[in-house]
Amino acid sequence: MCEFSRQEFIEGLQMLGVDSIDKLKYLLPSLRAELKDEHKFRDIYNFAFGWAKEKGQKSLALDTALGMWRLLFKERPWPLVELWCQFLQAKHNKAISKDTWSQLFEFSRIIDPSVSNYDSEGAWPYLIDEFVEYLRENQSLEACTSGA
């Protein structure tokens, strides 16, 4: 997982016009800034799935996925990322499919943190349906305890 081939490494740096560590250092802030663009972020996010999983596997191991998510959502903050990871560890404990991975990004983009605009007929993956349920249960619990 998380491997570049030598070829890829060289070609990639060539395309960036980088041939020394300093030049790379210099470029890093602007590269990081690119992540602010939603489309670019989506491309990188979806790429990350294929890149992070083991060769020959169809799904991404849970631990790796959690790590990846935390990493990616540092650049583009999503308030529910920790709860999502918590939920997965408590309730799912299995590898993550490609569809779930890519749809999660859409979820973070479209649905607001209070999940008030979540549409249960919205063709979301089953795991995300369960996550929303999990959120709502916990929200009501919080409401109960805070109200008491």
Next chain:
Amino acid sequence: MSQAKKKNFKIEPFKHKVEMDPKYAEKTWKILEDAIHEIYNHNASGLSFEELYRNAYNMVLHKYGEKLYSELVNTMTQHMREIAMIVEASQGDLFLEELDSKWREHNKSLQMIRDILMYMDRTYVNNFNKTPVHELGLNLWRDNIVRSPKIKDRLLDMLLDLVHRERTGEVINRGLMWNITKMLVDLGPSVYQDDFERPFLDAASDFYRLESQQFIETSDCADYLRKAEKRLNEEIDRITHYLDPKSEPKITSVVEREVIGNRMKLLVEMDNSGLVSMLIDDKYEDLGRMYNLFRRVPTGLQTIRDLMTSHLRDTGRQLVLDPERLKDPVEFVQRLLDEKDKYDKVIQLSFNNDKTFQNALNSSFEFFINLNVRSPEFISLFVDDKLRKGLKGVSEEDVESVLDKVMMLFRYLQEKDVFEKYYKQHLAKRLLSGRTVSDDAERSLIVKLKTECGYQFTSKLEGMFTDMKTSRDTMQGFNATLAGSESNEGPTLAVQVLTTGSWPTQSGARCNMPTEILSMCDKFKQYYLSTHTGRRLTWQTNMGTADLKATFGNGNKHELNVSTYQMFILCLFNTADRLTYREIEQATDMLAPDLKRSLQSLACVKGKNVLRKDPMSKDISEGDIFLFNDKFSSKFYKVKISTVVAQKESEPEKQETRQKVEEDRKPQIEAAIVRIMKARRLLDHNNIISEVTKQLQARFLPNPAVIKKRIESLIEREFLERDRVDRKLYRYLA
């Protein structure tokens, strides 16, 4: 020949110039006037028709038509007024009689007058668009008598009063009424309708509103309906006897509205006598009456139907969820069938076989049968009971009718695949234990299921029957080879070879066979595999039975019918009188639950305890010791100890079956998704869900969440993908 001018000949009638002078006209009229007087005074016999006719003719001819007509009007009006005074003066009940007789006389007179003045009718009246004599006579009668202020209201009041009296039970002069109403009709439809019919209908409306209020407060439902029917018939009777037929629909709709329509809800919902209690007590006649009356009013039948449906759903729900009932599945199903029969009868006898009621019945049954998830299992158990013993000695037609009833319940099931699973299990047990009452009945039911659900549903079931037959043939061949060979000693073997795919799968069973059995089994295996190479045989020790001859203490001999497991256990006691649980376990190598169950039925059941257990507790524990019970006795020579009969499943078994069903559903759902997507290429989420549900509803109702999971699985396996732009759309990947 002279060229004479041709003159045209004209022949003219001889003009008799008879001038009628006005005085002559006056005289002529006087003659006619007198005649009219005489007619009205019943002295017509002395008149000459010919003379009067001629007089009238002359007047018209000499252009005195106008005078004749207007004088006629005056004279007749005068007469009408005189008659009106006479009628007005009459007292009490004589009023109507007087009116009636005067009317009849008037008609006669009018006829004569019309005849006399016929020439005027045909010429002057036509040419100058005047009202013809007869009609004139009627109009004058109408305006001067019937609508005269002193008569009009009195007439109406009397008529309505008579009707009211008749309604309250008095006998009235119907003939007289008939004449009066006919008079009104003759005077013109508007006279009848405006002067009589409308107030008549209003009065009826008030009467029935009041009466129905009283009835509702004092009668029960059946009683009320009887009274309503009676009133309705009375009104119809009234029409035929003294009212215009056109009034019939109008009065019936008044009665229907006041007596039935406005009281419907109160009636059907009456405590202890309304629709519900009628249904409970099978009151066919009352229900029939209700149906016939209610169908006359809009939403009448719907009212009945709705209440019947909600009652049926309630009783159905109670029946189906009542824990007491659930203890006996056969009883449970019988009760459902009884309920269906009951309502079928009601619909047939009381509701005129009305299809809408039949539909309401069907939808209610479908609703509550599916409230209990065990319904499919129970229906299969019911069938099992019937096919094992219930239908013994029953005629072929009756068998068919029972099976048809079962099919009818089957159609209501939503989870038909669950039924299939149980049916297969129960059928397997029946076939293997040889306990079916009639092969024909079994096959007949399979055919019905095939007709209902298609070939796929029953192909495996038919496979089971085929296996049984094939096994019989195989056994014949095997026994033939045995007969030829050496010793025929040892146990007789009867083997059924089951094709794995067709029979219900059993979880791994195992045990060690005793040597006597083993050698026989091996012989069979050899024989079979010699003719069927490439196949693999595995002994299903949990499904077999055995007949053992046992000799007990006092020389008592019995034949024991036991399961294969029990046979293995008992054979151990051929070489030992006393064995511990552990020893038995080791020798047979059986799984603990199977072992415990078998031991329990051998040692702990009264009357069947061929083994004794120490300690004598009900349950088997691993420290128990088992002894051969040489004191065993039974009334019968043959004793049945085996437990291979189909029963209601225990909780864990139920869970297991449920799980298997869910597992089986997954590929079916996936196949449906793929079929649909292949045809449509691009489809959105909600539509897939509804299409899949539609395709599978003949077998079961798929859960949308499960469908979603299957879609995701198909995405993962790259059969489908999400559309890049609209994430709710799925695309089929070729």
